């Protein structure tokens with residue numbers, strides 16, 4: 011896939027995220043837009059995951075700890091062929107499998123998440139199993155910056171370093187906002203790099219919207235042999251839609267028809 | 283002080299020891315058997331296991347939420363994972379991980395609650411697990427088991443290892459004699475075991491309380507000519523409602539016994555089934571009342587609340603005398 015094609019994917023994914031959130035009249039708009047470039051690079055450049063190999067014990071694992079940004083995951087899985095995209099018209103509808111958090115009822119989803127602070131411990135166990143079985147698969151987990159105060163993350167961070175899980179990569183979608191306000195006001199976790207480093211992790215910062223930089227970061231894994239890696243992706247909540255960027259109200263704000271049209275126009279112009 | 287029957291029979295071991303011996307036996311044949319511990323390999327009697335199979339034990343340290351989350355990840359990757367931790371911590375601190383990472387995500391972890399109920403006696407309420415049946419019964423896709431004796435424990439661990447079902451198994455550390463030596467009296471999850479048959483009343487007990495129920499039944503027969511059925515209802519969920527219905531058809535009075543709060547455990551599970559199905563029996567739930575328990579050893583606490591040969595016999599006589 012060329013650089014341009016990859017960039018177009020991100021743009022399409024953003025349009026679809028908005029489309030299905032508007033259709034469902036629910037969703038986590040800002041966070042889905044902040045993490046979509048990361049998911050794009052992971053699923054189109056990094057993970058050896060496809061509908062065909064999804065039951066293979068050797069596939070890479072992607073576990074989304076920040077489960078509320080499920081719209082980003084669903085549009086990418088649909089694009090990868092795990093299910094027909096039109097299924098997402100039932101998002102959050104009565105009896106739909108496509109609910110507001112990842113569920114294994116949807117093909118392509120590894121774990122049921124949604125409660126925060128769960129993705130990292132499960133990922134540690136999965137990465138540990140790979141080491142035990144001398145398998146080459148890798149485990150990636152995406153955390154929100156707002157979920158970092160959950161103590162279970164730090165319990166798991168200790169275990170990952172203790173067992174030298176260099177087949178594990180945590181990505182932090184550091185959009186610096188959470189539902190109440192700036193993460194630095196709610197519960198400051200900075201300097202987050204130093205915290206992970208002191209827990210025994212190898213740390214890398216990246217612009218979470220620079221596709222080439224993301225690719226390069228993932229290509230350099232493990233950041234250090236014998237250590238788990240954390241990629242701190244600096245992102246913008248609501249990225250790509252000017253009136254949503256860095257606006258708290260878009261945490262789970264749903265666009266009106268008019269706002270939706272404006273957003274799609276902006277995205278269409280960005281392609282050219 | 284243990285009960286006379288326990289002391290008179292030889293060869294009785296703690297269910298905990300049978301668990302660790304069985305797990306070791308399984309691990310020998312299957313390298314996917316993994317024990318995960320939270321600084322609990324000593325209390326889980328897994329020190330020899332760890333020495334013999336160092337690659338099949340994962341030490342987490344004292345972090346039960348992480349213990350269960352990591353266990354879920356291991357199980358998702360095909361490991362036959364036993365997460366071993368004191369029942370009190372495992373089922374309270376890590377309840378959300380049990381609910382989401384094990385049950386909801388359907389990762390086939392076997393959660394092993396050691397030193398359950400009031401096994402830690404005088405250590406107090408922080409170390410008691412009298413809430414676990416209630417909390418876990420309300421979680422979908424989780425089988426809840428309290429084996430009574432060494433036979434049930436060995437069978438439960440072997441069958442659990444071969445099963446893809448998320449499960450919680452809990453037991454204590456007191457030596458437990460065999461309830462029956464009848465080789466035809468087999469063990470299967472979800473099927474209560476009839477230990478004794480009697481026409482006058484039934485004890486439906488679970489875990490380490492089946493033994494005192496059996497002793498009480500013997501006393502009732504010897505001293506009062508009252509014949510009691512004794513059921514080991516080792517599986518709390520799914521409850522063997524077929525057997526429960528049969529008992530309700532055959533006897534006038536039912537006493538449930540458990541090492542658990544009287545709220546939300548075996549007793550209330552039986553009561554709700556019976557009432558919903560039109561059985562208006564003389565009925566008594568014996569367990570730990572809604573209070574911080576009296577101080578003492580497990581046996582002293584059992585005796586205090588009537589979970590003993592004499593206590594249960596008295597409860598039975600009073601129940602049979604009661605006006606309907």
Ligand SMILES: [Mg+2]
Pocket residue numbers: 154155156183184185186187188
């Ligand atoms: Mg955030």
